Amino acid sequence: MIKNKKILIVGAGGFIGGHLTKKLLENNNSIVAADIKPKEYWFQDFENVKNYYSMDMKEINNCRKVTKNIDYVFNMACNMGGMGFIENNKAECMQSVLINTNLLIACKEDGIKKYFFSSSACAYNKSKQQDVFVEGLKENDAYPADPEDGYGWEKLFSERMCRHFMEDYGIEVRIGRYHNIYGPYGTFDGGREKAPAALCRKVIEAKQNNKKKIEVWGDGKQTRTFLYIDDCIEGTLRLFESNYSEPVNIGSDEQVSINQMIEIIESVTNTKKLERVYQLDKPKGVRGRSSNNDLVKKILNWSFKIKLKEGLKKTYNWISGEMSKQGSNLSRFTKS
Numbered sequence: 001m002i003k004n005k006k007i008l009i010v011g012a013g014g015f016i017g018g019h020l021t022k023k024l025l026e027n028n029n030s031i032v033a034a035d036i037k038p039k040e041y042w043f044q045d046f047e048n049v050k051n052y053y054s055m056d057m058k059e060i061n062n063c064r065k066v067t068k069n070i071d072y073v074f075n076m077a078c079n080m081g082g083m084g085f086i087e088n089n090k091a092e093c094m095q096s097v098l099i100n101t102n103l104l105i106a107c108k109e110d111g112i113k114k115y116f117f118s119s120s121a122c123a124y125n126k127s128k129q130q131d132v133f134v135e136g137l138k139e140n141d142a143y144p145a146d147p148e149d150g151y152g153w154e155k156l157f158s159e160r161m162c163r164h165f166m167e168d169y170g171i172e173v174r175i176g177r178y179h180n181i182y183g184p185y186g187t188f189d190g191g192r193e194k195a196p197a198a199l200c201r202k203v204i205e206a207k208q209n210n211k212k213k214i215e216v217w218g219d220g221k222q223t224r225t226f227l228y229i230d231d232c233i234e235g236t237l238r239l240f241e242s243n244y245s246e247p248v249n250i251g252s253d254e255q256v257s258i259n260q261m262i263e264i265i266e267s268v269t270n271t272k273k274l275e276r277v278y279q280l281d282k283p284k285g286v287r288g289r290s291s292n293n294d295l296v297k298k299i300l301n302w303s304f305k306i307k308l309k310e311g312l313k314k315t316y317n318w319i320s321g322e323m324s325k326q327g328s329n330l331s332r333f334t335k336s
């Protein structure tokens with residue numbers, strides 16, 4: 001595990017960036033943390049982070065302010081969300097290319113040795129994701145390129161940018177392709193939430209309001225693999241310390257339909273079966289997506305540990321706690 005290093009985390013105010021910051025602080029690293037959000041909206045508070053920056057990292061001069069005297073850089077920043085956001089905000093999503101590009105340029109100028117880029121399963125070719133319960137996507141299924149429009153193109157292009165900064169300027173890069181990461185301290189309302197948090201919230205709301213129905217986007221048969229945040233952080237750090245510089249899936253093996261995920265939420269929370277109201281006109285994304293984890297097992301000797309049942313229970317309990325708090329605490333997880 002990385003120890004006693006000076007690390008820049010861009011996107012530290014977000015969901016995955018926040019958990020990564022916490023873990024690296026526990027291992028006595030010195031953290032420089034940057035995020036576009038004002039500090040009061042960062043998803044987690046850290047007492048021992050010395051340098052906080054709330055600034056737009058699409059600007060190269062802001063990147064240059066934070067890359068001095070740094071050992072490692074983690075780029076966890078992008079303008080993103082679940083299907084409801086990325087399907088309707090393609091231009092915004094694509095502008096995250098400026099964060100990665102300008103950060104890499106600043107890293108090159110300051111002689112940074114190692115750089116992590118948080119990519120996404122949305123980088124994969126859509127033609128391999130047209131059925132439910134599909135074969136897991138292998139890393140080379142990203143080419144020929146036909147990723148998710150907008151957000152996925154940005155991720156694929158930025159992966160490529162990392163590769164060329166390594167080849168041409170010698171910056172060691174590590175690239176994780178995340179498969180729908182979920183857990184506490186993430187967005188659960190407001191439009192950017194992904195399915196696990198959204199569906200936990202809807203079940204909680206139904207119970208609070210004594211309703212017998214929940215709204216589900218699509219027909220509920222679409223499939224995914226979801227990865228709990230603690231596994232994501234462990235996979236990320238192991239990948240960072242490996243010698244492997246090509247993109248690698250960080251995902252689970254537990255492929256479920258959205259209907260099955262709702263059943264799991266109901267069963268772990270003792271909720272009586274709710275009637276599903278299927279909203280076929282809502283954003284659905286690909287029909288089926290799952291992570292093939294052969295490569296990550298081979299190169300890192302690592303696999304996810306937390307089953308969906310356990311992860312959803314923790315996520316549900318955390319969201320339920322946040323929803324019962326009134327006022328400002330809630331808003332940081334519902335704003336962009």
Ligand code: GDC
Nearest residue numbers: 081082083120121179180193194195198216217283284285
């Ligand atoms: O949003 P998401 O989790 O993103 O949606 C998964 C599926 O769940 C979709 O088919 C969606 O229609 C369905 N769904 C049903 N009800 C709801 O209330 C709901 N809210 C949401 N959000 N979805 C619902 C994601 C990207 C991420 C990220 C990961 C990588 O795509 O949005 O930004 O990069 O992929 O795997 P998903 O899995 O399509």
